[in-house]
Amino acid sequence: MEIYFVIGALVLLAAYVLLSYNGLVNARNTVEEAFSTMDVYLKKRWDLIPNIVETVKGYAKHEQDTLENVVKLRNSAYDRMSQDDKIAVDSQMTGALSKLMAISESYPDLKANQNFLDLSAQLARVEEDIANSRKYYNAVVRNFNNKVQMFPSNMISAVFGFKAAKMFEAAESEKENVQVRF
Template identity: 40%
Template sequence: MEQLGWLIPVVIVVALILILLVWAWVTYNKLTKHNVRVDEAWSDITVQLKRRADLIPNIVETVRSYAKHESQVFEDVTQARSETLAADSPASASNAENHVQGALRSLFAVAEAYPQLQASSNFSQLQSDLVQTENKIQASRRYFNGSVRQLNTSVRSFPNNLLAGMMGFQEREFFEVADRAAISEPPRVQF
């Protein structure tokens, strides 16, 4: 029996090593799942921002045909659209979001002055599409921020934080817009 006395400490050490390896494996998979979810959510936002950016030229052309002398408004909308397409991070997207919201408000303010434009079925359909897209952007933004919250909580919480940095997982930034009032509602398109 004395000859097997060394076996108990070895079994305990091996069991502890196995427990640590299983914990590291589970933690890595959990963090990977959260990270992939954040990437997917960001992709959803970019798809909706692209969809809106694709609608904007149609709206601009429809309004331009009625309001040819409003060139500054059209330039502002075009610039804001370009910023949206160039956004590659939540910070740059939120900055572009502010500019798009302001430019669209200006564009629709111009459109209000033209009753024929307001009666156009093409313009009405574009307005409807824009409202739907704005709602999808808002939903995508909420999903993205929820996914970022889950990842950041996992990265920060103990004992995950002991491995997260070594495994290359970092906190991600939320999609926050500086001017919250500008995005609290989709642009008003009721005429």
């Protein structure tokens, strides 16, 4: 009778390990899929940037610092970046693009330029897609990290080498209060 109890306990333990491992693999694959989805939108924005910079260049010749910063960020080899590098560059790129779009407010001719209007509309759509994909990515990362860090599945994740994933976070400059003056 005792042997059946031991065998039953071992079967239950093996089933738990198998189910936990498969749950961790499933969660990790969901994180990778969510990042890949977001990566498509980040790449789309990446490809829009040279067109926007060229359009702005013709109007804002004395805004070289901002333009050079955007170009410098854009000249990184996107396809060779790691996931963490893409997250870091995205944060910098978001700030640089905000400054670039703010420049357009100072140039009425630029704001009226059809090419700039089309590119701005495309960028706005891509930014919305990026924001939505970041939300989804962070939600699946949270679920994965919970599995990796919470007891008892944390023991299985430690044995099989699962590590917590990094979430997308707003840059410090994006967290500052916006000054509105009338």
